[in-house]
Amino acid sequence: MTAFLGNLGSPPLLFFFLGVMAVVVRSDLEIPAQVAKALSLYLLFAIGFKGGVALAESSVDAGMLLTLLAAVGLSACIPIYTFFLMKKKLSTADAAAIAATYGSVSAVTFVTAAGYLDIQGVAWSGYLVAAMALMESPAIIVGILLYNHFGKRGQASANLFSWKQLLNESLFNGSVFLILGSMLIGWITGSAGMSQVEPLVKDLFLGLLCLFLLDMGIVAARRFRDSRHAGDALAAGQPLRLMVVAALLMPLANAMLALVVAGFLGLGEGNALLFVVLVASGSYIAVPAAMRLALPEANPGTYLTMSLAITFPFNLLIGIPTYHAMIRWLL
Amino acid sequence: MTAFLGNLGSPPLLFFFLGVMAVVVRSDLEIPAQVAKALSLYLLFAIGFKGGVALAESSVDAGMLLTLLAAVGLSACIPIYTFFLMKKKLSTADAAAIAATYGSVSAVTFVTAAGYLDIQGVAWSGYLVAAMALMESPAIIVGILLYNHFGKRGQASANLFSWKQLLNESLFNGSVFLILGSMLIGWITGSAGMSQVEPLVKDLFLGLLCLFLLDMGIVAARRFRDSRHAGDALAAGQPLRLMVVAALLMPLANAMLALVVAGFLGLGEGNALLFVVLVASGSYIAVPAAMRLALPEANPGTYLTMSLAITFPFNLLIGIPTYHAMIRWLL
Amino acid sequence: MTAFLGNLGSPPLLFFFLGVMAVVVRSDLEIPAQVAKALSLYLLFAIGFKGGVALAESSVDAGMLLTLLAAVGLSACIPIYTFFLMKKKLSTADAAAIAATYGSVSAVTFVTAAGYLDIQGVAWSGYLVAAMALMESPAIIVGILLYNHFGKRGQASANLFSWKQLLNESLFNGSVFLILGSMLIGWITGSAGMSQVEPLVKDLFLGLLCLFLLDMGIVAARRFRDSRHAGDALAAGQPLRLMVVAALLMPLANAMLALVVAGFLGLGEGNALLFVVLVASGSYIAVPAAMRLALPEANPGTYLTMSLAITFPFNLLIGIPTYHAMIRWLL
Amino acid sequence: MKPCKRIEIVIEAPLAHRLTERLRQLGAPGFTLVPDVRGAGDRGERRADELSGDSSNCLILIACDDQATVDSILEAVRPLLSRSGGICLVSDAQWLRH
Amino acid sequence: MKPCKRIEIVIEAPLAHRLTERLRQLGAPGFTLVPDVRGAGDRGERRADELSGDSSNCLILIACDDQATVDSILEAVRPLLSRSGGICLVSDAQWLRH
Amino acid sequence: MKPCKRIEIVIEAPLAHRLTERLRQLGAPGFTLVPDVRGAGDRGERRADELSGDSSNCLILIACDDQATVDSILEAVRPLLSRSGGICLVSDAQWLRH
Numbered sequence A, B, C: 001m002t003a004f005l006g007n008l009g010s011p012p013l014l015f016f017f018l019g020v021m022a023v024v025v026r027s028d029l030e031i032p033a034q035v036a037k038a039l040s041l042y043l044l045f046a047i048g049f050k051g052g053v054a055l056a057e058s059s060v061d062a063g064m065l066l067t068l069l070a071a072v073g074l075s076a077c078i079p080i081y082t083f084f085l086m087k088k089k090l091s092t093a094d095a096a097a098i099a100a101t102y103g104s105v106s107a108v109t110f111v112t113a114a115g116y117l118d119i120q121g122v123a124w125s126g127y128l129v130a131a132m133a134l135m136e137s138p139a140i141i142v143g144i145l146l147y148n149h150f151g152k153r154g155q156a157s158a159n160l161f162s163w164k165q166l167l168n169e170s171l172f173n174g175s176v177f178l179i180l181g182s183m184l185i186g187w188i189t190g191s192a193g194m195s196q197v198e199p200l201v202k203d204l205f206l207g208l209l210c211l212f213l214l215d216m217g218i219v220a221a222r223r224f225r226d227s228r229h230a231g232d233a234l235a236a237g238q239p240l241r242l243m244v245v246a247a248l249l250m251p252l253a254n255a256m257l258a259l260v261v262a263g264f265l266g267l268g269e270g271n272a273l274l275f276v277v278l279v280a281s282g283s284y285i286a287v288p289a290a291m292r293l294a295l296p297e298a299n300p301g302t303y304l305t306m307s308l309a310i311t312f313p314f315n316l317l318i319g320i321p322t323y324h325a326m327i328r329w330l331l
Numbered sequence D, E, F: 001m002k003p004c005k006r007i008e009i010v011i012e013a014p015l016a017h018r019l020t021e022r023l024r025q026l027g028a029p030g031f032t033l034v035p036d037v038r039g040a041g042d043r044g045e046r047r048a049d050e051l052s053g054d055s056s057n058c059l060i061l062i063a064c065d066d067q068a069t070v071d072s073i074l075e076a077v078r079p080l081l082s083r084s085g086g087i088c089l090v091s092d093a094q095w096l097r098h
């Protein structure tokens, strides 16, 4: 409970609220687009570098490798049951896109959870950053495979889509590439490298996270409002209520699953929380970009709204402290 | 005198000069627009947060409330006499816009004055930030009311303008909203929150202020040059000389008034300076934005040039140390 | 050798590599254009300010003045022999542009070398920053003079080009102006000023240099790839192989020359390295901007590709540690 | 391909939101908005460099194949332009059906 | 001055690269691309505010004086638009020879 | 509505200032400038990613209802384009009077 209130009362979260409020009262507050993009690159750079340095200072062991394997495995399995659940109510394309979304991860949720742990003074290991980077792509590929198998692919799709492009898109997506690269550099340069970039990478981290979450609050709230306005048009195919319910239940269900796995893996408090948060989160950067190319028939008004406007705030505000409390209680 | 030279010799002010010089020698130096905007958001965020934390650490007392009341009162009264003075030489619309401009405040002048006090080691209280945020809107409303009463409003205006939109525009203007929000968050999280964001909010403050004032120097000098070039066209309605004289006398007169009020309120050295600077400054962000919507008949070439290209540099370079010297001497 | 590996293993250089890799694997990683521009302004501001403060703390002596003179002299002489060498294979316009490019300097190479020295703990003097700023313009003027004398200037050029504009362009080019201005302000405010902006100017320097070099790696690699793709079109006039060879030999030759001069001037280790790096580097900001105005007949595909895509990475990765080793060995 | 009108409007940034709101009400089939545009006209130079956004323009492009909608859009644009400046151009184009 | 077609395409940012690649293959004489453009159309509002670039559009302008190339460009654009949305307008213009 | 010419120029960023200065001298009624535009043409790809601004283009739009001014603008643009590249298109449009 104190963890819960502590999280809600931390500056980053409060700035997320402030962004939401800006949209509610129709303020014209806005972070310029290129600066918001730069803030997100900064977060990926900082968390990647920190993770790499942490990795350099620990030794590779079996537990670590098992955790990475479990992470990739979950990222490839989650889309499967998600797909079949969603297909009952939605089109094949939408179901596949939602499947990919929830199999993949949200870097910002991870980063916020890491900041949360730092504020609480709970330790976590650098290899979780690697887990995050590895979990981005498999879900995309599984999602597309599912669609290819169960949907009837139209003519138009055929000549636009190539597996080579898609693999490239999902493996070398800008954000995946930057995390992996920064992690590698952090790992190579170790603590000597860290001493050179520490003021940027560590000291400014929480402050810049505040500004970034302010922007995310604005963007998420706008998208939620747009989806409500578009209510009538959607009414036929994708009822808003279904979207909200699914976008709240899926992270919870996946978190439970991850909790069990984390227990089996014997992860410590901090690592377990990050693992659970990864599995519970849904992508809203890498996956939508890949889906627009490979599955344009899927409606971003559905999958992106779910992950960005519902699951993301839910995880941020309620998920992280809840999962933390459960970990404390169970593990 | 040393304060005066000390101010002129501080990096932020010198970078303002550098920006002006860049325009004078026709250098192509330029801060990218989105980055300049982000710097201004940063300053509002930082000063708001600092003010909120300071507020959390002090107790609310009658003096504080009286000061806030006086601030709002002045912000609503100044437009009235300004309007009648200006109407003698200018159109009703221009007079109303100038009235709103000088009733409202310049956040950057405030921020520079706060930086000036920090450099000089003079203490000031967080509630002055609240005063700044509260002073932005009343002047706008009074300005419009004056115009509505004394100008004959055309047909076209009628269907474009709604009080609801205007109130929203002036109360939830992006910069007002961000200051108030950051102040609130600073107040809620207090010194625990500050310790998380201190490297961004405090350490980088003066350095980023330098870069921001470099941009302001460029923008202000460009506008001054444009207004001189436009000399002929303006000659009929808004003589340049009148603009310059008014834009220099108004801050001085308002500063005198504020000085008297500050004396009555019994403000200390730092608080008195910030109070005087607020009253003496003229808005060039919130007010112009509101005027373009509510009073497009008013010419930004007049009111914006006065506040941005004349009053702002005057307050920055001469006003702040002069007011400080007077406060030291009188209070 | 350790210096060499130390350089390659430092975070800034590794991020340059990462940028190159992003282009090689066709990742969509990209620093937003305005943010990249802002990062470059930051570096100029920081290095200028640091140089100015260092200057304020040292006394002007004959050695310093001689060094500045030598720097300007080399910057005016290098274009002459470069021009005649290049004219054998290329058009007069291209030869003149390449001459100007290599007479002038690359601020980022200088900044990286300064960072390299800081990491290695080798001292250097602030007046080298002044040398950098002074070396930008003479080469441009000499390049144009050479073209005017040896090329037949067409009609069209005549009415577009004015010496006044060109002098302005080269003397008050944004980056030259910002370095000189920041240096002046650093010099005026000295260590008191530095204490105000230190967290921005010093602490963040290497971290932001990483992000900037990430962008430079992307831009340089893209340009290299484009020039290879354009291979056929260039085949007639500017063989790619000639470009590569020239862009590798010129910095080496100029470095040797500079080494001799540095020996005569009796420069210490750090200063000698920066001096050599300045002479060996080629401009890709100020010169191309001036050339587009004064010498549009010259093909940026030649001179800009050489300096940005070949000489710049060469100096960064191999040049700096090589020159350093030679200085250690010879001086 | 079907014939349509291509409406192009340059208007100051603070008014853009109001205009796109109006377009929606009038049933315009869509619009494309280029932000942060500079310019110059009767009311002097607009450099897109001020924090208030006051000196930025927007360029709005509307393709519309229904003449009645075109007319109502022009009717809605006129008072905005006459109060606050800017321009509106209309030309003919062919709209690729897809 | 020579007569030409002026093709104007609004397409979402993630597809722009694919389209310009295609233009090159088809021998288009060139193109101009305005990035970070907002808009609204059949598929709702696109605010150009998301980190995935998913809600940004691009405006691409192509001047082309060869009718066969124009036709092949339109043929290439059509499936992109019908899958992912956007618009394509064609109009007549005079191209200044220089 | 009055008939006018719609002049559209793509030119590299370092020359834009020079062109707008010239437009003013020639008495152009105004212009709108879209900065930071990418493109490709005879001289290869221009990615708008270099710090010198050297690979950025500008898109300039001029509405002009006076044929003599149109001609003098085209006369002024031609040498710029033939030296430094870029394109200039002219088309017909209707200008909404306000």
Ligand SMILES: Nc1ncnc2c1ncn2[C@@H]1O[C@H](COP(=O)(O)O)[C@@H](O)[C@H]1O
Binding pocket: D010, D011, D038, D039, D040, D041, D042, D043, D044, D045, D046, D057, D084, D085, D086, D087, F028, F029, F030, F031, F032, F033, F061, F062, F063, F064
């Ligand atoms: N003749 C023109 N051609 C193109 N754009 C124009 C023209 N006149 C005005 N504009 C644009 O409209 C804005 C406002 O124009 P104005 O109200 O005439 O000052 C200018 O800043 C330009 O961006």
Ligand SMILES: Nc1ncnc2c1ncn2[C@@H]1O[C@H](COP(=O)(O)O)[C@@H](O)[C@H]1O
Binding pocket: D028, D029, D030, D031, D032, D033, D061, D062, D063, D064, E010, E011, E038, E039, E040, E041, E042, E043, E044, E045, E046, E057, E084, E085, E086, E087
């Ligand atoms: N009628 C229109 N006029 C101008 N732009 C349009 C129009 N319709 C669509 N667009 C642009 O094309 C994008 C995608 O449109 P749509 O596929 O209809 O949602 C929109 O975001 C707009 O930028």
Ligand SMILES: Nc1ncnc2c1ncn2[C@@H]1O[C@H](COP(=O)(O)O)[C@@H](O)[C@H]1O
Binding pocket: E028, E029, E030, E031, E032, E033, E061, E062, E063, E064, F010, F011, F038, F039, F040, F041, F042, F043, F044, F045, F046, F057, F084, F085, F086, F087
């Ligand atoms: N056919 C074309 N259509 C549209 N824009 C073009 C065309 N040709 C050239 N451009 C633009 O003009 C710039 C310079 O063209 P060029 O001088 O042909 O290399 C290019 O980068 C494009 O932005």
Ligand code: NA
Binding pocket: A101, A102, A103, A104, A105, A106, A254, A278, A279, A280, A281, A282, A283
């Ligand atoms: Na997940």
Ligand code: NA
Binding pocket: B101, B102, B103, B104, B105, B106, B254, B278, B279, B280, B281, B282, B283
């Ligand atoms: Na005031």
Ligand code: NA
Binding pocket: C101, C102, C103, C104, C105, C106, C254, C278, C279, C280, C281, C282, C283
């Ligand atoms: Na050189």
